[in-house]
Amino acid sequence: MGTSEPNASFDRLFRETGWTLRQCAQAVNRIGTERGTPTRYRAPSVHQWLRGSLPREDARPLILEAFARKLGRPVAASEAGFPVLVPGGGAEAAPLSPVDEIIDLGRLDMDPSRRSVLGVGLFSVALAVPAWPDVVGRMEAAQRGVRTRIGMSDVRTVAAMTEQLSSLDDQFGGRTARPLAAAFLVNTVVPFLRTVGPDDVRRAMMSAASDLCYLTGYMAVDEGLHGLAQRYYLQALELAGASEDHLTFCTVLRGMSVQAVDLGQGPVAMRLADAAAAASPQAGPRMRAFLAGQQAHAAAQIGDRRSALLYLQEAEVAMDKAEARGKVFGSYDPASLSYHTSQVRFEMGDVHGAVAAMEESDRLRYGIYRRTRVKERAILAERQLATGHLEAACKTWGLALDDYPQVNSGRIDKRMADMFGLIRPHIRNHDAQALYERARETVRPELVPA
Known part of the structure; x- marks a missing residue:
């Protein structure tokens, strides 16, 4: 129609x-690829839209997000x-409560037949992120559930399960652990949230x-479902505000x-990082x-060198x-700081410095963080190659391949696909050829080039 x-x-x-x-078409295509539904628009398509031709319904969110990212x-x-579409043709539905939103998210995540639905959610730079005063105490007391009362033992159950799920994520990747987390949210945590108890x-x-959201x-995020991740993050902010948990609120904003920074959305990343810092005046070192x-x-990604340093x-x-x-196992540590140092140096054009810092991060990292180790070794190999050290890059990619079969991660799959x-x-180099052939036997078949 037009x-x-x-x-x-x-x-x-x-x-x-x-x-x-052409630039407009490319921006739309990039977002389509990011969402997992690639599009191939070219300049004539944009010209048609300007002339009054209505884009396909499934393309309109991509176009709107492209404009939002460009215009900020x-x-x-x-x-x-574009016409404003209202589901069912009636009045727009009222927004879900935080608990109902968790149920909606979790049930989608638990059902393998609905996984394609999850992939169509867009990462949005225009997402309305609440500030700390907006969420403190906003969530009303939940309805009474089947249980008559909750106690601190139930809280400890949720915290212990979250710790176990985090460990599974660290070792085996988000694709493996997230369905378990979603099921626990819906079947156990939501009933707790709907049960009365002492304040x-x-x-x-x-x-x-x-914490679990x-x-x-x-x-x-690890699977590349960025729109879904944003929805979970918003629920985490709501719950952190309801519980007056400043630490988790800041952690979510930082996440x-x-x-955003990993998607190249520097201004959004800076705004969220600043908001996290501003909301944590009493933060420990x-x-x-x-x-x-x-x-x-x-700051480095947006070109603010002075602030970054x-x-x-x-x-x-x-x-x-x-x-x-004293060391606190499982929190931000020297390996994490070396990773940030590498990222800052890379954004500022110092690839050799970025390689040195990433090598230090790899040396300091605890062994249980397998997923992070594979991902960051792949990044390190890319940067070693960019500095002309082909053999070193092949060796590092080889180390990443050692752990790769045990990790189920969308981010790592993308890195491995890029490696080919x-x-x-x-390929005429002996080390490169050996790596290429080994990767063809190791990497998931759908990622291996024909």
């Missing part, structure tokens, strides 16, 4: 971006001259549920910033290092203080 007249609203947005027709603000369908117990339960969102390291990475220095000072107080393209031009 209209008989040019789409003046779309034209205004298009002119505001300063794009060429939300862009509604009506602003682009301190209910706050502790909501805090524990917030954050972890489940992080697992979704959202990590997601380890948490301060945790937050400052992310601020440094985001200052934040990195702040993270290093805070880490020294934290380590002097990076190695192919060097």
Whole structure:
């Protein structure tokens, strides 16, 4: 379908971006690829939209998100001259409560037949992220469930299960652990949230549920389901506010910033990292290092070299203080800080420095973090190759392949798929050829080039 007249609203947005027709089409295609539904629009398609042709319904969210990312603000369908679609043709449904939203998310995640639905959610730069004052105490007391009362033993159950799920994620990847987390959320945690109990117990339960929602969102990021991850992260913020848990609230914001910076959305990552830091005035040195390291990475990505180096220095000072107080296993540690140092150096064009810092991160990392080890060794190999060290890169990729079969991660699969393209031009080199052939036998078949 099309209209008989040019789409003046779309034209205004298009002119505001300063794009060429080709650049607009490429931006839409990038988001389609990110979502897992690649599109192949070209300049003539954009020209047709300007002339009044209505894009396909499934393409409109991609177009709106492309405009939002370029302009740095939300862009509604009506602003682009697209019809506003209301499910069922009636009044728009009321927003779900936090508990109902968790059920909706979890049930989707638990059902393998619905996995394709999860992939269509878009990472949105225009997502409305609540501030700490907006969420404190906002969630009303939950309805009475089957149980008559909850106690601290129930809170400890949720916390212990979250720790176990986190360990599974570290070792085997998000694809393996997330369905288990979703089932636990729906079948165990939601009934707890709907059960009465003393105020301190209910706050502790909501805090524990917030931790689990954050972890489940992080697992979704690991699979590349960025829209789904954002939904889990928002529920984690709501629950953290309801329980007045400042630490988890800041941790979630920082996690959202990590997601954004890894997708190349520097301004969004910077805003979220700054929000996390601003919401944690009483943070201890380890948490301060945790937050400052992310601020440094985001600042480097947007080209703010001075701020990036200052934040990195702040993270290093805070880490020294934290380590002097004793090591805390499983939290932000020197390996994590070295990773941030590598990312900052890489964003600033110092690839050799980035390689040295990533090598240090690999040396310091605890052995149980298998998924992180594989992912970051793949990144290290890419950067070693970029500095001309082909044999070193092949050796590092080989180390990543040692652990790869035990990890089920979308992010790592993408790195391995990229590896084939990076190695192919060097296939006459003995080390490169050996790696290529080994990878063909090791990497999941659907990732191996024909």
